Amino acid sequence: MSDEPLREQTPDSLELRHLRAFVVVAQELNFGRAAARLFVSQSTLSRQIATLARSLGCVLLRRSTQYVALTLAGRTLLEQVPAVLDDLDDVIQATRSTGGELAERIRRLGDQFADLTYADVDALRAAAERHYALMPIAPEIAFAPVNAGGVPGLVASPAQPDRAWVLLLHGGTYTSGSAYGFRSLAGALADTVHGKVLTPDYRLAPEHPFPAALDDVHAAYTWLISRDAAPHDIVLAGDTSGAGLALSLLLRLKDRGQPLPAGSVMFTPYVDLSAAAPGTLPDLPAPSATRRGTAWGIARYLNGHRLDDPLVDPLHADLRGLPPMLLQAAAGDEGLPDAERLTDHARSQGIDVRLEIYPVAAQSFQLYWSFLPEAADALTQVGDFVRTVSGSAPPRP
Template sequence: MPLRNESPAGILGRMVEPLPQTPEGVELRHLRAFVAVAEELNFGRAAQRLYVTQPALSRTVRGLEKLVGCDLFHRNTRSVSLTPAGAALLDRTRDVLTDLDAALTAARSAGGALSARMGQLWSPVEETFNGELAPMRSAFELMHAEFPMPEGIRLEPVNAGGVPGIQLVPAEDFDTTVVYAHGGGFMMGSAYGYRGMAGAVAQAGRARVLVPEYRLAPEHPFPAARDDVVTAYRWLLNTDTEPEQIALVGDSTGAMLLLSVLVRARDDGLPLPRATVLLCPAVDFYAPEDDPPADVEQHMRFQNAYLAGRSASDPEANPLCADLSGLPPTLVQSGEFDGLGRNTDVLVARLAAAGNTVRHDIFGVDGHAFQIYWSFHPEAADAVQQVGEFLQKPAPLTA
């Protein structure tokens, strides 16, 4: 029996036999067009409301009627009214659109909250860029202190052939050892400060992760950092660790540094590691003939400190100018809206043109080296998990 005061549309709705599934081809534009006409009962006003032409709106509604299999409106030259089928569809369609709008609002809100949290963590660092070196380094360390180490990862000090550092060791057995080069513009960052990010790679990849404490500019310009990481890599090779068990991972300028390490190791005749992972590689040295990057003054401060008078096109210091042939298979991750990643596509193209296997994954994230936010950002966590899967493969994934 019908409920008291129940609308005809509600009665009809209860009588309708449900379809096994929504007809293929029904799109959101069909539903929004239908609701606009049903509420206005005038195609001209509904078209103005949706910012479309009246003929286009009529075609959309006709298309929906064909997909549903019945007329939704009575039309004549003077009026438009809902058919019983249209009345049955209207209430449910309103609910669908309301729920969808609420879902999109929640997604935007969550995305905005994540971006805001990333910005709150990064802003105190950026505010120090035009000031003294010590506060800049302290702010960078304080930011990284906010990131946790995953549970079950053991931290140990290590001396890698005279280069101090730490290693992160998972509880379970591991077959891969990672050399991790941290970011920080060649002027900031530390092995201990990066324990959270390195620990996440250790957990995701079920790998031991060695983080060398390479020397920083401006006190120690190029090639000090590169030579320290090469020394740590040589030490690994001399401790019964096979090159097939070694992978290199680095973020931002650490990724750029690893490319210089690989070129030096290759030219010195060392066996190369099994794979390389470059997280938001900052391969964007600026030369006078180039278009200036964003925040060019800050950019030049880091670049000049590292190069110490060397040319920005020096192939030893700038991997984009080096011979990149014969390097290990490489996974590159970047953020779609990362202003510091302007030359990532160039790097990927040059690696591929040199005959290397390279895969480039782009994430819709607004932030440089976004992977460091893995503990609260879902896309960053997914990116780290993909790094882990890449490291666990007996043979790295192909492009």
Template sequence: MSRRLRLLLWLSRRFARRQIARVPDPLPLRPMFDRLARRLFRVPPYTLVGEAALAPGLPALIVSNRPGTHPVRPRKAVLYLHGGAFVAGHPSAFVAMLARIARLTRCEVFVPDYRLAPEHPFPAAVEDARTAWDGLIARGYRPGDIVIGGDSAGGNLALGLLAALLDDRIRPAGLFAFSPVTDLTFSGATIATNAARDAVLPAARRDDLMGFYLQGARADDPRASPLLADFPDPPPVFLQYAATEILADDSRRMAAKLRAPGGEVVLDEWPDAPHVWVLFDGILPEARQALIRVAGFVNTLFDEDQAGASAPATR
């Protein structure tokens, strides 16, 4: 463990978790997170950030790198759903980390600005995730051209989107998620066993979060808790999380769920790190290492697809 990671863990446990635990209303979290992102997260040079509308009323950012230095793969994309506990977060706060993914994978990354609770409770964000997917298809991408990604609450939306697509017999190239919350009934054992170890998320706020997001909807609705959904013939999935997180069991149980029907899952467990530590790329060496692992997963998916497309037909 690097000294920077030790320091970040100490600061997170001493200040960030306490701040999140004290905030009575989710709205102040939005400017707080945006200020943190502007101060800490540095966009790599030669990054291109554009704006697009994936559908009427659903704006998005497109993150890529200058074609002269890091040419993008033709017709390959990442659809990324950002985190923020369903109540906070904005695509711009994730540009620095996603620019690194774009550089390492040579993909364009689309980040929709989906609707947030409590103004827009469940299932608004779920609907926007599907609308974003349909928008990419309307732009000419095939399902096998798209890898879905997300972190935390965005990981929940990503996995929920995957379940909905598979139910419609649509199979993306794959999916990756950083510290996803997969079970809004919070039945995983680590919700309790890691309550004192998690560096960021206070377990005591889970009921408040559900009040802001679900607003009376059932937590065991598979659209809200993808762990309870069905995943027939899932594509390859990469799940990355820390063993000390209260959500550690969300990834472990999701891996078992996806493997049951024959799915290929990479379960990338780290001994100790803050929730979604990849955001600290450029600050933590562990963040860069984690992103390299994810990019390797994405590159394998697309490299195999391109090799198959260029191979001679066989009988």
């Protein structure tokens, strides 16, 4: 029998998010600043720290109305845990890089788009709906059709929703996608936000070029604030080109002096439309999953509309006065520069903006929330963001 003393095991209830929250609080020694960095409420942060202390059986922080101070146990934890978290992140990254099963699964899901171009919009639309149909629906989420100011759509709702609303604008390069197809993401958002999600079926190009889609989402937003929600309870969310459409809506609302929502969430925002400029469009359509390929879809949406119109060029528009933004992008996606440029531009104009970059390669990776850990984490961050900026729903444990 070994004379070496037994080491205590890590408590089963210990959670990484609580450790990460503690590190930020310990670095800031201020719950307000720490909550802002993590995009959670102070009450949520306090509960996370209290849960961590109970799991460890130690008092980690001393807190009064004037100050936050580390105990000796807290100092010990702060000295050790950042390196542990960094090592764990490296291990997870190496494991995923070696295995690659999730990346391969996502690649197979996108195989049907490999040979499609925007020269055949009908085939693209059918492939998109087949793709969305493979995504599961979050349990205990109900869907109801609505007429949102003359625009058809679907509302996703949990059993007992809070006051928060999300107006979700689907992607598809303005030419494909639907409210029905986006039920999986809408349901996941409704679950994480614990509020209702309206996905309008805005009109698509080339049958309905700019500004038809903008007119439709504007009508849906106006209907929403006139019927069921105050602007401060609403957050816009857009996926790829839907993020560009969300920015167009925000700029139109600002220009017309209409109430703005509480914030906006951009999933892999597609906002640089310069590839569709006259003289730059490739002679033959490229595969639809590439940026050169999507340029054809954008050109059909713009239908000759000038590219320097601020409503379609948020990278050069006056964004001052817009509400907080949360941007999420994939590190391995060729659309990442759009997110980075939009972040820099918004920040230079005084917008409260946060960019989160996840170590995945898939565009619109949030769609894969049911099996991709990064997607599930991203939606958790969206839920915290919505509750923080809207102030309409209490934090969830």
